[in-house]
Amino acid sequence: MNYLYFPGCTLYTKAKNFDQTARNCSLLLGFELIELPNWTCCGATFPLATDNLMALLPPARILARAKEQGEILTTLCAICFNVIKRTNHLLQRDGEKREKINEFMEMNYLGDLKVLHYLEILKQEIGFSTIKDKVKKPLNELQAAPYYGCMLLRPFEEMGFDDKERPTLFEEFLESLGAKPVDFPYKIECCGSFQSVGSPEVATECAYRILTSAMKQGAEVVVSTCPLCTFNLDQKQSDILKAHLDFKTIPVLYFTQLLGVAMGLDPRTLGFEQNAVDPIPLLKRKGLV
Amino acid sequence: MGSSGNGFIKKAMVIGGGIAGITASIDIGNAGYNVLLVEKLPSIGGRMLQLSETFPTLDCAQCTLTPKTVETGQHPRIQLHTYSEVVRVEGQAGNFIVQIRKKASYVDWEKCTGCGLCQQKCPSKYPSEFDRGMGLGKAIYTLSPQAVPNKPVINTSHCRYFLEKKCRVCEKICPVGAINYQQEDRIIEEKVGAIIVATGFDLMPIERFGEYGYGEIPDVIDGLSFERLNSASGPTNGEIRRPSDGKVPKEVVFIQCTGSRDPERYMPYCSRVCCMYTAKHARLYKHKVHEGQVYIFYMDIRSTGKGYEEFIQQTMEEGILYLRGRVSRIFRDGEKIAVWGVDTLTGKKVEVLADLVVLATAIIPHQEVKALAQILGIPIDLYGFLTEADRKLKPVETNREGIYLAGCVQGPKDIADTVAHANAAASKVQSLFARYS
Numbered sequence: 001m002n003y004l005y006f007p008g009c010t011l012y013t014k015a016k017n018f019d020q021t022a023r024n025c026s027l028l029l030g031f032e033l034i035e036l037p038n039w040t041c042c043g044a045t046f047p048l049a050t051d052n053l054m055a056l057l058p059p060a061r062i063l064a065r066a067k068e069q070g071e072i073l074t075t076l077c078a079i080c081f082n083v084i085k086r087t088n089h090l091l092q093r094d095g096e097k098r099e100k101i102n103e104f105m106e107m108n109y110l111g112d113l114k115v116l117h118y119l120e121i122l123k124q125e126i127g128f129s130t131i132k133d134k135v136k137k138p139l140n141e142l143q144a145a146p147y148y149g150c151m152l153l154r155p156f157e158e159m160g161f162d163d164k165e166r167p168t169l170f171e172e173f174l175e176s177l178g179a180k181p182v183d184f185p186y187k188i189e190c191c192g193s194f195q196s197v198g199s200p201e202v203a204t205e206c207a208y209r210i211l212t213s214a215m216k217q218g219a220e221v222v223v224s225t226c227p228l229c230t231f232n233l234d235q236k237q238s239d240i241l242k243a244h245l246d247f248k249t250i251p252v253l254y255f256t257q258l259l260g261v262a263m264g265l266d267p268r269t270l271g272f273e274q275n276a277v278d279p280i281p282l283l284k285r286k287g288l289v
Numbered sequence: 290m291g292s293s294g295n296g297f298i299k300k301a302m303v304i305g306g307g308i309a310g311i312t313a314s315i316d317i318g319n320a321g322y323n324v325l326l327v328e329k330l331p332s333i334g335g336r337m338l339q340l341s342e343t344f345p346t347l348d349c350a351q352c353t354l355t356p357k358t359v360e361t362g363q364h365p366r367i368q369l370h371t372y373s374e375v376v377r378v379e380g381q382a383g384n385f386i387v388q389i390r391k392k393a394s395y396v397d398w399e400k401c402t403g404c405g406l407c408q409q410k411c412p413s414k415y416p417s418e419f420d421r422g423m424g425l426g427k428a429i430y431t432l433s434p435q436a437v438p439n440k441p442v443i444n445t446s447h448c449r450y451f452l453e454k455k456c457r458v459c460e461k462i463c464p465v466g467a468i469n470y471q472q473e474d475r476i477i478e479e480k481v482g483a484i485i486v487a488t489g490f491d492l493m494p495i496e497r498f499g500e501y502g503y504g505e506i507p508d509v510i511d512g513l514s515f516e517r518l519n520s521a522s523g524p525t526n527g528e529i530r531r532p533s534d535g536k537v538p539k540e541v542v543f544i545q546c547t548g549s550r551d552p553e554r555y556m557p558y559c560s561r562v563c564c565m566y567t568a569k570h571a572r573l574y575k576h577k578v579h580e581g582q583v584y585i586f587y588m589d590i591r592s593t594g595k596g597y598e599e600f601i602q603q604t605m606e607e608g609i610l611y612l613r614g615r616v617s618r619i620f621r622d623g624e625k626i627a628v629w630g631v632d633t634l635t636g637k638k639v640e641v642l643a644d645l646v647v648l649a650t651a652i653i654p655h656q657e658v659k660a661l662a663q664i665l666g667i668p669i670d671l672y673g674f675l676t677e678a679d680r681k682l683k684p685v686e687t688n689r690e691g692i693y694l695a696g697c698v699q700g701p702k703d704i705a706d707t708v709a710h711a712n713a714a715a716s717k718v719q720s721l722f723a724r725y726s
Contacts, residue, residue, distance in 0.1 A: 165499030185620035185627070 003121060004070045005033035006062060008080040009041050015077070015227035017271020021256035022076050022118055028263045029126055029134060033074070036066055042080040046087070053101060059087035060101050064109035072114045074121050076256070078151035078226035082159065085115045089158040117152060117161065119225065119255065123169060128176040136264030138178025140286050144258065145182040145219035146170035147210065149229045150190050164188070173255065174223065177262040186213040191232040204239045207232045211240070211250055220282055222252045230254065235276045251279035261288050297383035297725040298482040301718050302327060304375055304661070305487035307335020308354065308704060309696025309711040311361050313485045316715030318366035322722055325479055326361065327389055328371045329657075332436035334358050335489055339419065341519035341527070343704060344569040345600035351522065355435050362437035372442055376476065378664050382691025383482045383725065393472040394442035396429070400467035403439035405431075407459035407468070415447045417524075421514040423532050424524025429459050433522060443470075483691045483718045486665065486675060487711060488658060490697035493548040493555065493651040501547070501619045501648060507533040508626055509619060509646045512563070515570050519577075529577050531645045534624075537578055538644030542628045543567045544616050545587045548651035556651045556672060561701040563649035564591045568604040570647060575607055583609045584641055586616050586630050594705060612639060619646060652701040667692055674700050685714040693717050 003026075011019035026033050040058055047055035062084060066073040075081040091098045092111030102108050116124065122131060148167055156164040167188065171181035189210060192203025211233060214222050224230045234252035241247055253275065260270045267289040272279055283289040301317050303310045306328030314324045326333065337343075338358075340350035361367055370389055377388035396407075407429045417426030419433070428448040429441050449456035450470060460468040495511050496504035508531045510518075521527040531538045545563050548555040564587065571583045590611075592598045605611060616630035625642040632639050654673040662669045667687040668676045675698050678686040685693045695711040696702060702710060 163499065166503060185622065 001125065002032040002034050003072055003074045003116075003125075004036055004066050006036050006039055006042070006066070006073055006075045006080060006084065008039075008075065008077045010077055010227040014274075015230070015254070017274045018076055018227060018230075018254040018256060021254065021260040021265070021270055024265055024269060025256055025259045025263055028265070029122075029131065031121075031126070034069075036062065036069065036073070038065065042083045044079065044083065046083045053097060053104075056087050056090070056097075056101060057105060059084045060091060060109065061105060061107070063088055063091065063111075063113055063115075064105070064107045067109055067113045072116055072121075072125075074116050074118050076118050076225070078117070078149055079228060081115070081117045082151040086155075086158045088113060088115050117225070119152075119169060119173060120161070122173060128172050131173075131259075132176040132178075135177055135262045137262055137288060139174075139258065139262055140178060140288060142179045142258075142286050142288070143182050143218050143220040144174050144179040145184055145214035145217070145222045146174055146187060146255075147191075147214070147222050147224050147229060147233065147252075148188050149224070149226055150188065152225060153188060170223070170225075170255070174258070177258060179258065179262075182214060182217045182219040184214045184217040184219065186210040191226075191229040193228060193232070196232050196236065200236075200239065201243070203232050204236055204243055207236045208240045208244055208247065211237070212247070215248065215250055219250065220286075221258075221279065222250060223255050223258055224252055225255055237277055249277045251275065251277045251282055253279055297722075298385075298480050299323075299722045299725070300325070300479075300481045301483045301485060301722075302375075302385070302387055302479070302481040303485045303487060303695075305335065305489055305696070305698070306330070306333030306361075306369075306371065307487060307489045307696065308337045308357070309487035309489065309698075309707045309714075310335070310485070311357050312708050312711035313487060313695050313715040313718075314361055314367050315357070315364065316712060317718055318364045320715075320719045320722075322366065322719070324364075324367045325389075325481060326367055326369050327373050327375055328369070329374050330432060331372045331394065331430075331440070331442045332358075332432045332438060333361060333369065333371060334432070334437070336513070337704060338433060339421075339513055339520070340516045341521075341523070342569065342573060344565045345594070345596040347569065347572070349521075351433075351435065351520075358435070358437040369438060370477075371438060375661065375664060378484070378666070380480075382689075382721065385481050385484060385691065387479050387481060387484075389477050389479065391475045391477060392442075393474050394440070395445075395448075395468065395470055395472050396441055396443065397467040397469050397472075398438065398440045400465045401440045401463075402465060403431075403441075404464065405441075406462050406464065408441055410458050410462045412456065412458060413447050413449050415444075420517045420524045421510070423510075423514060423517060443468075483693070483721055484665065485693045485695050485711075485714045485718065486661070486667075486687075486698055487695040487714075488655055488661065488698045490652045490701065491655050493653050495547075495648055495650060497555070498547065498648070498650075500617060501544075501646075502621070506619065506621050506626060506646075507531075508538070508644065509648065511648050511650045512566055512570070515647045519570070519573050529574055529645075536644065537581075539578070539580065540582050540641060540643045540645075541571075541574055541584070542616075542626075542641055542643040542646045543571060543583065543585045543649065544646065545585065545649045546615075547648040549649075550588060556653065558651075558672070558701070559591060560649075560652040561591070562652065562703045565594070565597055565600065565703065567647075567649050568592075568601050568609075571609045572604050572607055575609065584628075584639075584643075585609060585611050586614060587611060588613070588615065594703065614639070652697060654698060658698060665689070665692055674698065685710060685717055691721065
């Protein structure tokens, strides 16, 4: 089975490694990501004002186009997923807004597409037990901290991804790869998000707390599902070092990169050069590359 | 006084042996009518027996209640059916035919003298429900040393004899041979003229609150648990020691309205007692741990009883920090509990590293009330409370003649209101009976 795939802007630039590893792993797992033709930016934020329909047009258009091609749309970036899924939820339930948007866009989308995050595809469509069977290089009890952030989980009523207070899907995924998931209280806290533009010190502080919380629980690597989270947690570590003398760096990987390692992909194809904190020494130590 | 010439039976059944049921039973008994008091637990006293001290007077709950339970137990007109449940009700006012299941206690209460030897020697210990899982109870137990009746029952899910077919220590030790492992539930039938339902309340389980750790953080407890910690007969003999490691907590956070006044996620109503008992908890804690710091997160303070506002004012003067705002998350941080909240009066985020967190969880009806309402043929509301016939003018009557409500089964109440409600229900029964003289 193949799945319609919305990459999103970041996965074409700063997070190419996220995109590439996901595509390559899919093939090994027996499915293909079919890139949605003529996709546009998702809009990047779900509008907080209830009458700001303009901001819903990009995700609505993406959904309508996807519906012409198939029944399931998948994404990788947690923010794109949040925007598209919430827009879909709104179009399903709010007939008035749906009509207005459809009229303006000259389309007729009913909100009947299924929007799944790549992790959900792995769980619901492929199955973690299948993944476990296909793993070539089990991760050797690598202590991996699953960082959900907020976008996958909230608002729960719209995202329906997993329990918003104590999700476990990511842990199950890491276990299927042979890693040892590390539970840490900051796994569902915000990374600082766009604060890294306007008030970078706020985002740095968020990242510091998240990473130290993970390390305190024994994490050797933090695993992310979002390019912006990864930017704040990985690239910002040089800033954290300046602000906190006690801080020790820790690699931050996309979950698809770890999946790639476990599936036995050539490490040179996993895009580690885009990671700010080099994960190679850790992976070598664990005998994984 | 039994039945009058026209067959109207002047005997009442009270379901629930808490302060409401006890009060109503004594009232009706004192008026000269016979009363059956049915209680599902082995002894009467209800929730109030679990409390340490009561607001706004701070007097000992057991000291106030025990004379009442003893009076009930010895009252010539009150017949106790503890460890029993009402399973069937037929008929109408003046002539209800009720069936009561007397659960097997595995102890012959006729023979038992209440000496307590069996409880001392019973080798099987498990977290006691009465102590909210914090202290250890025995498989053969009474709820408290002052239990009325002072007769034990065997909890078969913890008794070694029932689990593994060995032990029989209680049987060997009992000086009067009262233990009977073969005992079975019995159904008895009675006729009564009126029924008062006083089955009380439960607390919303802390396992419901994901944001507060799903009940998995041992030092996040509910208000009733704090009552047990503070009670001289509780698991710590009245010393405030936290459940995880028995240390005296130095920073304690109380969160009011946990599950109450939250229409989107939990219960929309106000549980009415939390503001007062939280203030009471804070003061009792400060009286015992002078150097301790208390934080109370609240939405509003509702202290609308006699002497209540004064009580709150005194609490605030005792150095207790009231923070107006809610708590968004609680999680374990090493030996501490991180509490993230907001103080909306200063507009600042508040983070407290606490040793103990007490949740003033919402008052909810017992799960079994739904089935009981069906047995009685009376309606329940959206939340499972039994519905009175009229919100304002008939607060104790139901829409079925001869069936009345008393206490928290109708909605959240404090003790004073519960007693008044029970007095009212009892007087309704008396006036019903008087009409058929």
